[in-house]
Amino acid sequence: xxxxxxxxxxxxxxxxxxxxxxxxxxxxxxxxxxxxxxxxxxxxxxxxxxxxxxxxxxxxxxxxxxxxxxxxxxxxxxxxxxxxxxxxxxxxxxxxxxxxxxxxxxxxxxxxxxxxxxxxxxxxxxxxxxxxxxxxxxxxxxxxxxxxxxxxxxxxxxxxxxxxxxxxxxxxxxxxxxxxxxxxxxxxxxxxxxxxxxxxxxxxxxxxxxxxxxxxxxxxxxxxxxxxxxxxxxxxxxxxxxxxxxxxxxxxxxxxxxxxxxxxxxxxxxxxxxxxxxxxxxxxxxxxxxxxxxxxxxxxxxxxxxxxxxxxxxxxxxxxxxxxxxxxxxxxxxxxxxxxxxxxxxxxxxxxxxxxxxxxxxxxxxxxxxxxxxxxxxxxxxxxxxxxxxxxxxxxxxxxxxxxxxxxxxxxxxxxxxxxxxxxxxxxxxxxxxxxxxxxxxxxxxxxxxxxxxxxxxxxxxxxxxxxxxxxxxxxxxxxxxxxxxxxxxxxxxxxxxxxxxxxxxxxxxxxxxxxxxxxxxxxxxxxxxxxxxxxxxxxxxxxxxxxxxxxxxxxxxxxxxxxxxxxxxxxxxxxxxxxxxxxxxxxxxxxxxxxxxxxxxxxxxxxxxxxxxxxxxxxxxxxxxxxxxxxxxxxxxxxxxxxxxxxxxxxxxxxxxxxxxxxxxxxxxxxxxxxxxxxxxxxxxxxxxxxxxxxxxxxxxxxxxxxxxxxxxxxxxxxxxxxx
Amino acid sequence: xxxxxxxxxxxxxxxxxxxxxxxxxxxxxxxxxxxxxxxxxxxxxxxxxxxxxxxxxxxxxxxxxxxxxxxxxxxxxxxxxxxxxxxxxxxxxxxxxxxxxxxxxxxxxxxxxxxxxxxxxxxxxxxxxxxxxxxxxxxxxxxxxxxxxxxxxxxxxxxxxxxxxxxxxxxxxxxxxxxxxxxxxxxxxxxxxxxxxxxxxxxxxxxxxxxxxxxxxxxx
Numbered sequence: 001x002x003x004x005x006x007x008x009x010x011x012x013x014x015x016x017x018x019x020x021x022x023x024x025x026x027x028x029x030x031x032x033x034x035x036x037x038x039x040x041x042x043x044x045x046x047x048x049x050x051x052x053x054x055x056x057x058x059x060x061x062x063x064x065x066x067x068x069x070x071x072x073x074x075x076x077x078x079x080x081x082x083x084x085x086x087x088x089x090x091x092x093x094x095x096x097x098x099x100x101x102x103x104x105x106x107x108x109x110x111x112x113x114x115x116x117x118x119x120x121x122x123x124x125x126x127x128x129x130x131x132x133x134x135x136x137x138x139x140x141x142x143x144x145x146x147x148x149x150x151x152x153x154x155x156x157x158x159x160x161x162x163x164x165x166x167x168x169x170x171x172x173x174x175x176x177x178x179x180x181x182x183x184x185x186x187x188x189x190x191x192x193x194x195x196x197x198x199x200x201x202x203x204x205x206x207x208x209x210x211x212x213x214x215x216x217x218x219x220x221x222x223x224x225x226x227x228x229x230x231x232x233x234x235x236x237x238x239x240x241x242x243x244x245x246x247x248x249x250x251x252x253x254x255x256x257x258x259x260x261x262x263x264x265x266x267x268x269x270x271x272x273x274x275x276x277x278x279x280x281x282x283x284x285x286x287x288x289x290x291x292x293x294x295x296x297x298x299x300x301x302x303x304x305x306x307x308x309x310x311x312x313x314x315x316x317x318x319x320x321x322x323x324x325x326x327x328x329x330x331x332x333x334x335x336x337x338x339x340x341x342x343x344x345x346x347x348x349x350x351x352x353x354x355x356x357x358x359x360x361x362x363x364x365x366x367x368x369x370x371x372x373x374x375x376x377x378x379x380x381x382x383x384x385x386x387x388x389x390x391x392x393x394x395x396x397x398x399x400x401x402x403x404x405x406x407x408x409x410x411x412x413x414x415x416x417x418x419x420x421x422x423x424x425x426x427x428x429x430x431x432x433x434x435x436x437x438x439x440x441x442x443x444x445x446x447x448x449x450x451x452x453x454x455x456x457x458x459x460x461x462x463x464x465x466x467x468x469x470x471x472x473x474x475x476x477x478x479x480x481x482x483x484x485x486x487x488x489x490x491x492x493x494x495x496x497x498x499x500x501x502x503x504x505x506x507x508x509x510x511x512x513x514x515x516x517x518x519x520x521x522x523x524x525x526x527x528x529x530x531x532x533x534x535x536x537x538x539x540x541x542x543x544x545x546x547x548x549x550x551x552x553x554x555x556x557x558x559x560x561x562x563x564x565x566x567x568x569x570x571x572x573x574x575x576x577x578x579x580x581x582x583x584x585x586x587x588x589x590x591x592x593x594x595x596x597x598x599x600x601x602x603x604x605x606x607x608x609x610x611x612x613x614x615x616x617x618x619x620x621x622x623x624x625x626x627x628x629x630x631x632x633x634x635x636x637x638x639x640x641x642x643x644x645x646x647x648x649x650x651x652x653x654x655x656x657x658x659x660x661x662x663x664x665x666x667x668x669x670x671x672x673x674x675x676x677x678x679x680x681x682x683x684x685x686x687x688x689x690x691x692x693x694x695x696x697x698x699x700x701x702x703x704x705x706x707x708x709x710x711x712x713x714x715x716x717x718x719x720x721x722x723x724x725x
Numbered sequence: 726x727x728x729x730x731x732x733x734x735x736x737x738x739x740x741x742x743x744x745x746x747x748x749x750x751x752x753x754x755x756x757x758x759x760x761x762x763x764x765x766x767x768x769x770x771x772x773x774x775x776x777x778x779x780x781x782x783x784x785x786x787x788x789x790x791x792x793x794x795x796x797x798x799x800x801x802x803x804x805x806x807x808x809x810x811x812x813x814x815x816x817x818x819x820x821x822x823x824x825x826x827x828x829x830x831x832x833x834x835x836x837x838x839x840x841x842x843x844x845x846x847x848x849x850x851x852x853x854x855x856x857x858x859x860x861x862x863x864x865x866x867x868x869x870x871x872x873x874x875x876x877x878x879x880x881x882x883x884x885x886x887x888x889x890x891x892x893x894x895x896x897x898x899x900x901x902x903x904x905x906x907x908x909x910x911x912x913x914x915x916x917x918x919x920x921x922x923x924x925x926x927x928x929x930x931x932x933x934x935x936x937x938x939x940x941x942x943x944x945x
Contacts, residue, residue, distance in 0.1 A: 151836050155867065156777040158737020242735050242780025334734060417836045419867040421924045422775075424741035429931075439929065441740070554929055 005030050013040035019371055026365040034303045034351060034358040041269035041307060042276060043370050045530050050371040051496035052528045055509045059523045060516045065485055066524055067188065073114045073264060074184075075524025076191060077486045079550045081443060084188045086120040089128070089181035089451065089490040089546040091529035095236040096178040100145025105153040105239035106311055107180045112157065113265035116248050117314065119192040119255050120184025123423060124438045125154050127164040127180050128451040128490065128544040132173030134406050139168070140723065142176050149239075150180070151417040156241035157248065160426055161418035162436035165451055168406045174534030179490040179527075181546040183449055185440055192255060194264040194274075196282035196317045196343050201261055203275070203286060203341040204323070206330050207247050207313035209296035213237045214270070214309025243312040243335070250333035251314065257329075259322035266313040272306045274315040275341075276349055280363045285346035290353040294336040302351055302358035317343060377502035383460045386579050386593035391653035396705050398587050398657065399631050404715040405586045408628050410639075413720030431640060433559035434476035434624050435549070446554035448482030450547050454627070455540035456580050457595030462504045462541055466511025467598045468661060472626060473547030474519050478607040479622045479664055481556050481614035482549035484519065489526040489545055494538025496530045504541040505530075512543060518600035521547075558614050561640040562621035562667035564695045568637075568645070569676065570630065570688045572606045572663030573599075576654020582628050583657035596659050603662040609683050610664050618676055621667040629657040630690075633665050638699050639713055646700045647691035667693060726807075726942055728754035728770040731798070733789040736776035736813065738921065745923035746772070749939035759792040770807040770942060771798055773814030775867070775921060785828060785870045786816030795821055807851060807942070808915040812868055815907070815917030824908055824917045825883070826875030831868070832900025838867045841920055843906055844894040847887060850913045851945040855937035861894045862934040864920035871919040873901035873908075883908055891918055 003009065010020040013036060023031055023039045031039065041047055049056065061069035067084055068076040074088035092107025112122050127150055132139045154161045159182070196203075214237035254260060262282065264274045271288070279286035290305050300308075318326050323339070330337040344350070349366075351359035402408050415430040427446055428437035435450040452472040458465030470487060477484040489512065494501040516522055532539040551557055562568075578584050579593025613619045621641070625633045638645050649655070668676055673689065680687035691702075698706040728746050730739050739756065746754045754772070755765045764771065779788035789795075802808050802823055810818040818824045831837055840863050848858040856862070875883070880902055883889055890907035897904040899919070907918025922935025 148835075155836055155838075155869075156735070156737075156780065158776055240780070242777060242782065245735055245737065245777070416839050419836070419838045421838070421865045421867060421921065421930075422737055422741065424738075424744045424924055424927075424930065427929055 003033055005033060005036055010036060010040065013037065014044055015040050019043055022369055026362065026369060032358060034306055035361055037303050037307050038272050038359060038361060041272055042366060047269055047273055048370045049528055051373050051375050051530060052491065052505065053372060054374050055506050058509060059513050061522050061524065063520060063522045066522055067191065069522065069524045070526060072193060073117050075486060075488055076118065077524060078188055079445065081445060082188055083440060084186050084191060085183055085447060085548055086115050086118050086186055087181065087183040087488055087546065087548055088114050088525040089179050089488045089544060090114065090527040091490055091492060092178045092180065093175065093492065093529050093532055096146055097142065097174065097176055099236040100142045101149040102236050102238050104146040104149030104178050106237045107178050108150055108153040109239045109241065109244050109311055110267050111180045111182045112159065112244060113267065115182040115184040116251055117192065117263050117265045118186065119190050120186040121252060122159045122182050122184040123425065124183045124436060124449055125159050125161045125180065126436065126449060126451050126546065127178065129164065129166045130172045130177035130542060131168050132176065133170040134168050134723065136173060144724065146176065146178055147414050147417055153239055153241045155419040157245045158422050160420050160422050162420050162426055162438060163430055163450060166411055166414065167455065169455065169540055171537065171540045175532045175539050177492050177539065177542055179544045181451055181488065183447060183548060190255065192260060192263050194262050194278050194281055196262045196278040196284050196286065198261055198317065199284065199343055199345045201317050201343045202320055202323055202339045203288065203343065204316040204318050205293060205313065205338040205340045206316060207335055208240060208243050208310055209294040209336060210305055210308050210310045211296045212300065212304055212308060215304060215307045237309050237311050239311050246333040246335055247312055247314065250330050250335055254326055254329045257322065257325060259318050259326045261317040261319060263314060263316045266315055268309065270307065270309045276363065276366060278315065278317065279349060280367050285344035285348045285363065286341060287344050287350040288341040288352065290351060292338050292340045294338050302353040306351060375496055375502045376499045377506050378499045379503050379507060380462050383592060383594045389578060389588060393587050393653065395631065395656060395701050395703065396707050398583065398653065399635060400707065400715045402582060402586055402628050402632055403635050404718055405582065406719055407582060408632060409719040410717045412717060413724065427554050427557055428480065428559050432561065433557065434479040435482065437480060437554065437557045439554040444553050446551045446557060448477045448480045448549040448551060450476040451544055452476060453542055453544045455542045456591065458508055458541040458543065460580050460595050462507035463511040464595050464597055466508035466543055467515040467600065468595065469543050469545045470512050470515035470521065471598050471600065471603050471661060473545045474521055475607060475624045477547050477549035478611050479624045481558050481611060482551045483611065484521055484547055484549040486522050486524045487545050487547045489523055489543055491526065491528045492532055492539060492542040492544065493530055494533045501538055508541055508543045515600060519604060556615055558619060558622050560621050560623035560637050562637055562643065562693045564643045564693045566620060566667040566693045567670050567673045567689060568691045568693065569666045569668065570663065570690045571610060571666055571680065571685060573602060573660060573686050574655060574658065574663065575660050576652065576658040577660045578654055578658055581657060581659045583653060596661050598661045605683065606662045606664065606685055609680065609685050610666065613676065618668055618672050619666040620669065623665050625663040625665060629659050631656040635699060635712055637665065638709060639716060641693065642709065644694045644696040644698045644709065645691055646694045647702050649688060649690035650702055726750060726769050726945055727767050728772055729757045729764050729768045730754045730772045730774060731757050731759060731794060733759040733778035733792055735778045735780050736774055738775035738812065741923045742772055742774040745926045745939050748926055749936065749943040757794060759789065759794050762793050762797060764797050764801060768801065770809060771801055773810040773817050775812030775814060778813055778817065786813060786820040789817045790820035802915055805912060805914055810917040811921060811923065812919055815919055816870065818915065818917045823915050824910060825879050826873055828870050829872040829874050830870050831872050836869045837898050840864065841866050841893055841898065842895040843891040843920060846889045846892060850909065852916045852938060852941055853890065854944065855941040863925060863932060864922050864935055865924045866920040868919055871899040871901065873905045875902060886911060890916055
C-alpha cells in the first residue's frame with residue numbers, strides 16, 4: 001500500500017499551496033510521506049511560530065541576570081549564590097477540550113520536561129486556566145477533568161503545585177485554556193543545552209516506548225476547532241507521571257556526570273522536532289535508525305514514529321566513551337536506553353527504517369525556508385467611555401455578590417486537590433500571599449512565583465491589557481517583598497489569519513514590551529497558542545504571564561494574612577475606574593468601557609516603595625488590589641487572617657470596587673503609621689489610612705453595616721463545592 | 726538513633742523526610758535504594774516516605790511491598806527494630822503485612838491536600854513521647870487513598886490493645902474507619918500514618934506541629 005503524495009495530502013497535513021511548492025523546491029523531487037510529515041510539523045504554527053515570530057522579536061529579552069533568553073527549552077536567570085532559576089509556561093489548550101484529564105496531565109508533563117532537560121530540579125508548578133460559561137454542563141466536565149489531570153500528574157511526580165489562576169468567560173466555551181508553568185533550580189555552571197555536537201557521537205533515546213498516540217498533535221494545535229474535533233481524540237497523548245518521575249531522577253543523576261553533550265525532550269512533533277532542532281542548532285547532521293526506537297506497538301512505520309507524540313521521552317547526544325555508564329544509570333531507573341543513530345557532518349537529517357531511507361532532508365533549508373508571515377492586522381477600536389453609572393447598590397450587598405461570583409470566589413476546591421507542600425519548601429501556599437513562595441534547598445533564598453492576565457482588559461484595549469498583565473505579575477511578586485526578575489509568556493489568541501486577531505496579538509505585544517522595559521523585567525521564554533477559535537468565535541485575547549522574583553531571605557516574605565490590631569493603608573492613586581471591572585459586570589450587568597490604564601512610572605514607584613517597606617519589616621501583611629477592587633482585597637485579607645476589619649474611609653462604589661492599577665493594601669503596626677505615611681509622602685506616593693484589623697469577628701463598613709466573617713466565608717467558599725456537590 | 730530512608734521508584738517525599746530527620750537527629754539519614762537487599766549496618770529506624778511507589782498503578786504500595794529490600798525490613802521489624810511509614814509508606818506497610826488493614830480511595834474520590842488536625846492517642850511510645858497525651862496537632866495531608874479500613878474484629882482489637890496512634894480530630898475527610906489516621910504494631914515499634922508531620926517542622930513553612938514525632942525518635 002502506498003499513499004500518493006500530492007498537494008491534497010499536504011493540505012490535510014496543514015500546508016498551504018506556497019508551502020507545498022517550497023517543500024518540492026527544497027527536495028528537488030516529490031517528498032516521501034515521512035518527509036512531508038516532517039515538513040508539515042516543523043512548519044506548523046505550533047513549531048515554527050510563523051505568524052508570531054516577527055512580533056515576538058520586539059520583546060525585551062536581556063538583562064544582566066538573564067543567562068538564557070528565548071530559544072532554549074526554557075528561560076534561565078541568575079538568582080545569586082551560583083544558582084539559576086529555569087522556567088517556562090506552555091499551553092495545552094486544544095487537547096484539554098477534547099480529553100480534559102489527559103490534555104491537562106500531559107501539559108504538566110511537557111512543561112516539566114522543558115525545565116529538567118536543562119539540568120534543573122523542578123521545584124514548583126503553576127497553572128493559568130480559562131474555562132467557559134459555568135452554567136454549561138460541558139464546562140463542568142472540562143473543569144473537573146482538567147483539575148484532576150493537573151493533580152494526577154503533578155501530585156505523582158512530586159512537584160508542588162503552588163499557584164495559578166482561573167477565569168470563566170463564554171468565549172472559552174469550546175476552547176478552554178490550560179497553561180502550565182514549571183520553575184526549576186540548577187547550578188549556573190551546570191546548565192544543559194540542546195545543540196548537538198561531535199561527529200559520530202551516539203544519539204540516545206531515553207524514556208517511555210513510542211506508540212501511535214499524538215500523531216500530528218502539533219498540527220491539531222494549529223487549526224481551529226469545529227464540530228468534528230471530537231474525532232481528534234486519538235491525537236491526544238496519554239500521560240504516565242510515574243515514568244516522568246523516573247525520567248527526572250535518571251536525567252538529574254546522569255547530569256551529575258560529564259556524559260551528556262546535548263539533551264532535549266521530545267515534545268510537540270516528538271522525534272522530529274527534537275532531532276531536527278538539536279542537529280540544526282549544532283550545525284551538524286543526524287542519522288536515525290528507527291529500527292532501534294523502543295516501540296510499544298507492532299508494525300509502526302517511519303512516518304508514525306517520526307510524528308508520534310508519545311510522552312516521557314528524551315533525546316540525548318552522549319560522549320561515546322561514557323555510554324556504558326549512562327546506560328547503567330538509565331537502566332537503574334528501569335527506563336529504556338536505546339542508541340538510535342549518530343551525529344553526522346552532512347547537514348542533513350537521514351531517517352532509515354528496515355534498510356530503507358525514509359527521509360533525507362537538508363536541515364538548513366528546513367529551518368531557514370520555514371514560512372514567516374507578517375500577517376495583515378488592524379487595531380482594536382478604542383472603547384467608548386462608560387458615562388454615568390448607577391452606584392446605589394449597598395456596599396455589603398455588592399461585596400457579597402462579587403466575592404461569591406465564579407471569577408472571584410475561593411479556589412480552595414481546586415487547590416485542595418493539588419499537593420502544594422511536597423518538597424518541604426513551600427513558604428506560602430495558595431491563598432496565603434499574592435505570589436507563591438518556595439524556598440531553595442540548602443539556602444535562605446526563596447522564589448516568588450505568580451501567573452496573571454486579565455483577558456477582559458485585553459479584549460477592550462490590547463495595549464493596556466498587555467501592559468497590565470505584565471505589571472500585575474510584577475505587583476504580585478512585589479507584594480510578597482520579593483524582587484521581580486523576569487517573565488515567561490504564554491500567548492493565547494484566535495485565528496491569526498483574521499486581521500483583528502492579528503491586531504490583538506501585535507498590540508498586546510507592544511503593551512507587554514512597554515511594561516517589561518519600564519520595570520526591567522525581560523521575557524526569557526514563552527509559547528504561542530493561536531487558532532483558539534470554535535466555529536469562528538475567538539477566545540478573549542489571553543497573554544498569560546508567569547513572573548519569577550527572588551527573596552534573599554525567605555523569612556522576609558509576607559502574605560496577606562494580618563494579625564488583629566494593625567492599621568490598614570491604601571497605597572497608590574484611586575480614581576474609581578470601573579470600565580471592564582467585575583463590579584460593572586457582576587453588579588451592573590455590563591462589559592464595556594475602557595480598562596484601567598497602567599501608569600508604569602507610578603507602578604514602579606509604588607512597588608519599589610512597598611518592597612522596601614516589607615524588607616524593612618514595616619509592612620507586616622500586604623495584598624495587591626486587582627479584580628474586584630479595594631473592598632474585595634480587604635475581604636480577602638479578613639478571610640485569610642480570620643480577623644475582623646473596621647473600615648473608616650469614605651467613598652462610593654468606584655472607590656471601593658474600582659480596578660485602578662498600581663495599588664496595594666498594607667497592614668502595619670499603629671506606631672509605624674505616621675512614619676510610613678511621611679515616607680510615602682516624601683516619595684510622592686498616596687498612602688491613605690482606611691481602617692484597621694480588629695479582634696471582632698466581622699467586617700464593619702464605614703456606614704456601620706457589618707458582615708460577619710462566617711457569612712463572608714460562606715459566600716466566598718460556596719461556589720465550587722455547590723457546583724460539584 | 727540511626728535512620729535509613731527507603732527509596733522506591735516513584736517515592737517523592739524523601740527529601741522532606743531528610744529535612745525533618747536531619748533537624749531533629751542532628752545527622753544525615755542514609756538513603757537506601759529499594760533494590761538493595763540489606764539495611765546499612767546499625768540501622769535503628771527504617772523510614773518509608775510518601776509518594777507514588779511504582780505509580781500506584783497496581784494498588785498503592787502493593788508493588789513496593791515486594792521490592793528486594795523488603796525482606797530486610799521484615800527481619801528488622803521482627804528483631805524489634807523501629808519502622809515509620811508515612812502516606813505511601815503506611816500503604817506499603819499494610820501491603821507488606823507489617824500493619825493490619827488497608828487504605829482505600831478517599832470517600833470523596835478526590836485527592837485531598839490540606840492541613841488536618843490529629844489527636845495523639847497515646848504519648849508513651851518512642852514515636853510520641855514529646856507530645857502530651859490527647860494533644861491535638863496540625864499536619865498537612867496529601868493523598869488519594871487514605872481511607873483506612875479493616876474488618877470490625879481488627880478495628881476492635883486495635884482499639885482494645887490501644888494501638889491507634891492518631892485520629893482525625895477535626896474532620897474525617899477521607900472516610901477512615903473510626904477516624905483512624907495512624908496505627909502502631911502490637912510491640913509499638915512500627916508506626917504507619919497518612920498525614921505528613923515531616924512537612925511541618927519549620928516555622929517558615931507554617932509551623933512546627935510535626936516536629937515532636939522526630940524529636941521523640943531522636944530522644945529514644
